[in-house]
Amino acid sequence: MNQWLDERLHISRLNDKFLRKAFPVHHSFFLGEITLFSLIILIITGIVLALSYEPSNSLVLNSFDPGTADKPNMLPAAYHSILKLNAMPFGDMLRRIHHWMANIMVAAAVIHMMRIYFTGAFKKPREINWWIGLMLLIFAALTAVTGYILPYDNYSYNTVKVVYGIAASIPWIGTWLAQAAFAGNFPGDGIIPRIYGYHIMLLPGILLALTGAHMLLMIKQKHTQPQYAKRIAYKKIVGVPLLTQQTPIMLMLTLLFAGIVILFAAFIPVHPSEFFGPPSTTPINNIKPDWYLLWVFGALAIIPSFEFTIFGGIIGAEFVGAILLPTVVIAAMFAVPMLDVSKDNNYYAENPTNHPVRLAIGTAFMALLLIMSVAGYKPDLISANILTTANANTVLWILMFVVPAVTYFGTIGIVRGIRALREADERDAHSHAAAADD
């Protein structure tokens, strides 16, 4: 069959060009693959969910509990279809796998990005792929946010209300933008069809296109080589080819990973729509966004109130916390390849301890986001009596500056220690070698 295909499609050329791509063997190089597997599983489970989901927020009769003729029990169609989906065999399980997988995909992407950052893999010639990767992260977050609005339970409803408010807080264009994005004044009659369109067509399309570009660039530019490759064969590509050596490893990893996520989904419920109930005026206590947006949520919780007007546009705490601050953070991440530049093409993954400032800035940045995420738990910290209403903001603001600073200098100190030990080792080895020569 190979020959039959080859005569018609020249697949041997495809084989030479793509399928023999060498993959470095190192566990940290599997993180990007895990992100890709998650995306594939998300698409598959998403397709199955879309078969039974009804994208509409018009009211329908609750078929589980129709109420009486003069007081019928009406529910939004989307929420009703989620109830029906939950009642299907493995329906709830599918939703949980989809939801867990989304959370884990972002986690894998973030850890993958940490590997790229700490080993300097974003340097010339791979800056473009760093930027594409960041766009993937942003669009993955947007896809996830539109995703947890779709069940249209009370939690989703409150979430989308806040998201709408954030969009509307942009000065000058906010109101128009929010109405255009969410099909009219909240909650417009077309809000769920609109978000459904984003979630299953627009955003996955962008994600797939960006993923394709990310992969092609990676094949074209090759992975950075792990340090051991330098010792084995200097300036040569070392690794196992995609077909057939890397493929079974990937398959095994996919199955193992999928198994773990399915176990998660089986034992840890996520987003229990029936528990939250249909959209209502009752607020949800301790409502939180998904983990990767907690830092924005935390920033909103501790930024004190203010509001001023420039040229007719209102700039408030909400805009600064939820739009301006994330923009600055994302811009900083985009700027990374321009701040840490190498003149020559970078072949080898760098040892983080050889770049202590980059390492320390990275860990301090993570510490900052972590503290901001902790600030997202402000109400919980207050009800647990760890902080009081009066001191919560002050304490959290101080932590936001102190913890990253301590992390920065701590990292520099530890790296110095490691390097001193390594130099001592090298001296030892030298003197031993010298002694053996005598």
Add this chain to the structure above:
Amino acid sequence: MTRYRKQDPEITRRRFINAAMGTTATVGIVSLVGVLGTANPVFRLTRDKMPPVEGDILVHAAASQEGDPIKISELSEQLVRAWPMGKDKDGNNLIRKGDPNNVLAVYRFPKGQIIAPTIMEATVDGEIVAYSDVCTHAGCSVADDDQTEGQMKCPCHSGQYDPKRGCIVVGGPPPRGLAQLPIKQQGDNLVVGGFFLANPYPFTESEWEARKEAVKAQLA
């Protein structure tokens, strides 16, 4: 091989193609923007989306008793959520919940506890007071504070309000207090006495004035 060269008298092929593609791209982008403009549907101020107007009866918003008029005996220092209920064109009862920002918070405090800057004329005997229940920060429903008795807290970003002092902000990120709604007693029920006394979420002052005018014009 002869090299073929010819001076084009008017326009080179490259320039023509560039100009044609540029025009196509411009027209395409302009029309795409035009189409995107229709993504924003026209807002129609129907009666179910109007803010509470004079004469509306306050009814329960909680799912179990939604639509039942609130009785004064049911009120306490615990928050009771309410919708304004008006009439549609045919005079039938209509709960104004088309706009979720119409949800109200109603309290009854012992006499003397409600103090300035609450507007006393808008309360019932200085005991019963009603506010917009929508946080001015990000538009979440505000609830009772589980830490401090008699205060309100927003579960989203912990904005805090004091309903005994005109719902001024006493903590957290909200830019301004909750708008007070004038209410009157009518038998055992509560009736709205007029528009919110300040701009409620999500209106700015000028937008709120415009909305009030629009409502008056439509109901006149």
